[in-house]
Amino acid sequence: MAELRRDPVSGRWVIFAVERAERPEEFRSEGFSRAGGACPFCRGSEHLTPSEIFALRDNGVWRVRVVPNKFPALRVEGDLDKRAEGAYDVMSGIGAHEVIIESPEHVVNLTALDDARVGEVLWVYKQRLLDLRRDTRLVYGLVFKNVGPRAGATVEHSHSQLIALPVVPVRVQDEIERARAYFDFRGRCLFCDIVRQEEASQLRIVTETSNFVALEPFAARSPFETHVIPKRHLSHFEATGDDLLREMGTVLRSTLARLDQAIGSAPYNYLIHTAPFTSPVMEHYHWHLEIIPRITRMAGFEWGAGFFINPVPPENAAQYLREIREGNRGPREDPNLNARGR
Amino acid sequence: MAELRRDPVSGRWVIFAVERAERPEEFRSEGFSRAGGACPFCRGSEHLTPSEIFALRDNGVWRVRVVPNKFPALRVEGDLDKRAEGAYDVMSGIGAHEVIIESPEHVVNLTALDDARVGEVLWVYKQRLLDLRRDTRLVYGLVFKNVGPRAGATVEHSHSQLIALPVVPVRVQDEIERARAYFDFRGRCLFCDIVRQEEASQLRIVTETSNFVALEPFAARSPFETHVIPKRHLSHFEATGDDLLREMGTVLRSTLARLDQAIGSAPYNYLIHTAPFTSPVMEHYHWHLEIIPRITRMAGFEWGAGFFINPVPPENAAQYLREIREGNRGPREDPNLNARGR
Numbered sequence A, B: 001m002a003e004l005r006r007d008p009v010s011g012r013w014v015i016f017a018v019e020r021a022e023r024p025e026e027f028r029s030e031g032f033s034r035a036g037g038a039c040p041f042c043r044g045s046e047h048l049t050p051s052e053i054f055a056l057r058d059n060g061v062w063r064v065r066v067v068p069n070k071f072p073a074l075r076v077e078g079d080l081d082k083r084a085e086g087a088y089d090v091m092s093g094i095g096a097h098e099v100i101i102e103s104p105e106h107v108v109n110l111t112a113l114d115d116a117r118v119g120e121v122l123w124v125y126k127q128r129l130l131d132l133r134r135d136t137r138l139v140y141g142l143v144f145k146n147v148g149p150r151a152g153a154t155v156e157h158s159h160s161q162l163i164a165l166p167v168v169p170v171r172v173q174d175e176i177e178r179a180r181a182y183f184d185f186r187g188r189c190l191f192c193d194i195v196r197q198e199e200a201s202q203l204r205i206v207t208e209t210s211n212f213v214a215l216e217p218f219a220a221r222s223p224f225e226t227h228v229i230p231k232r233h234l235s236h237f238e239a240t241g242d243d244l245l246r247e248m249g250t251v252l253r254s255t256l257a258r259l260d261q262a263i264g265s266a267p268y269n270y271l272i273h274t275a276p277f278t279s280p281v282m283e284h285y286h287w288h289l290e291i292i293p294r295i296t297r298m299a300g301f302e303w304g305a306g307f308f309i310n311p312v313p314p315e316n317a318a319q320y321l322r323e324i325r326e327g328n329r330g331p332r333e334d335p336n337l338n339a340r341g342r
Helices: A018-022 A115-132 A170-186 A190-201 A242-263 A300-305 A314-323 A335-340 B018-022 B115-132 B170-186 B190-201 B242-263 B300-305 B314-323 B335-340
Strands: A003-006 A013-016 A054-058 A061-068 A082-085 A088-092 A096-101 A140-147 A159-165 A205-208 A212-215 A226-230 A268-273 A288-293 A308-310 B003-006 B013-016 B054-058 B061-068 B082-085 B088-092 B096-101 B140-147 B159-165 B205-208 B212-215 B226-230 B268-273 B288-293 B308-310
Touching (some): A061 A115, A170 A268, A170 B300, A190 A205, A190 A212, A205 A242, A205 A314, A212 A242, A300 A308, A300 B268, B054 B115, B061 B115, B190 B205, B190 B212, B205 B314, B226 B242, B242 B314, B300 B308
Parallel strands (some): A013 B308, A308 B013
Antiparallel strands (some): A003 A013, A003 A088, A054 A061, A096 A159, A212 A226, B061 B096, B096 B159, B140 B159, B140 B268, B205 B212, B212 B226, B268 B288
16 A cells, blocks of 8 residues: 655655556656557547546446546555654555546547537536545545646546545645635635736736636746636635536636647646635635646756746736637747747 | 746745746757857856856866856846735845856766865855855845756756845745744754654665765655755754865765666756745754755646655665665666656
8 A cells, every 4th residue: 555654844745656656657758658559548448447436428428437547646445544653744545546538539638629528527527526525534636637748647548637635735735824814814815816806907817707717827837827716706626516617618628728829739737726625615715727837847946945937927928828819820929928938 | 137926825936037038948858958069167168157256266276166147047136126016926036046167177967076076066055155145135045956957957067056035935934834833842853853763763864974864755755865964953054064064075975976876867956955044043944955856757746736656665765775885886676666767
């Protein structure tokens, strides 16, 4: 079984998962491995994955399918054992590690699906979170997506992942504490304030609908970092109404399509930050989805300081993304955007 | 001038440095660029760098040389202007960005120098920190090193960098706060306790001298992450005695040489975490050097959660590194170490 260890200095948890070293991937390779040529996520290859956990079906044919990760970082079997080892904290590697296969056809990008189907993928995230939160050993569910080998993807077929954890990740805990301090001081949700300020200035907005906004954050870590935020206050992603998730499908697809044109299909990650399973509705925390293009490098300064250096002001990136029309290659010659490599 | 912006949700600072986009490096390339073939850091190419800030000389010939970064993230000229922009914090990009050229000969790794010369490089770090802390606008000095293009290096010739900042980086602030909480609760320095626990168990020690220990941290983020820690309590790197830095030269060189053999010259970063310029001597914080091999990838889970997945237990990595004799390729066949790719 994997073991979770906490670094007492930084507070971060590390999963020691020796089994994952057997993944069919060489850490220096930059391409996808496809043993035997068959994509394990396509319709007809269902026997190549572990047993199905959940599926959205239409006349008996699956549209979105959830399976356990074949090389899981954590497993659901076993007891949650917590102990000290001198100054250190250790926990057994209990958790869930699932793969959400977004399409039965071999597509490599969520943008190949239409708005409604992107909304269905979001709805499946919700169903899995609602199911996993019933396991009282688990306190947090993190949904994320790796696109491209340099962003950590090992299978090309469009998919997301969900890891449910017995602890709240340090990044999320930090956000919650900071948002709590803001709420205590101002009496308002920090994220609601950000949405209001951004809507007023319009400087960093990429696209919006009645209930969602996609924007470049004021202190974006990398060129074209983009966040999708619900306008109405909501702490838990899994409490979002199905109608809202359908609407978000439109915003997310449009945002990813614009990014694809802007960064030329560069690798990216996205992830959903939401309140812990174990928290009641929070007035001070607000779920959101962060898209992080992987086009700049982390060097010693970034690792050591948690500082980032970004050559593209988010105002320029937002303007560029706004001006892209789908099916149009966008204003490629904008001189400010030659700045987007470091 | 560059601008510093703070993300209100995570607390991290981002430097918007549009000029750095002009660096002669393509963000997707994996090799070094060397315009015209001449290495700008070799003896005889001094005219290719900005004016010298400091040098350690022997009979008029430099051995270690410090120059401003040609493409600085921050500059010393100008006033430190701090302001709000609605919910956001902004600061002018005042700071220093220096390059420490570690040798006049074209060497690509610190381990090509002998112990005494590695100690001299550490002594030069100290001199620069002592000088920069006199500038009252600056509150923190971060020394770091990028080795290999994938770790962010753009020049091959062995060098380190120093960025002095008008704010304390969030990673360091987090460490200080966590160590402070430990001290308040236990009345002892967390780092001193770690050193004692590790010396008692010996499980994760790589090498040690009377005053320094190199060890694999209990919750290492990546295979072969290694920390070098002074055994006696000391909060500020720049307060370290010259004799101690000479001794550290031996430990650091030996550690890097072992790592080179273990990870086959893979890219790595190292960085020094020390107390802020503006803090008095701290009983609860203890400087240390972190070496992070860049052999696993950051994917969505790591970005989103601040969680890491490591396939190699630090106990195995430490044993492997201990058994390496310099000039000996080490116990390559250890089956646990085939696990070091993810």
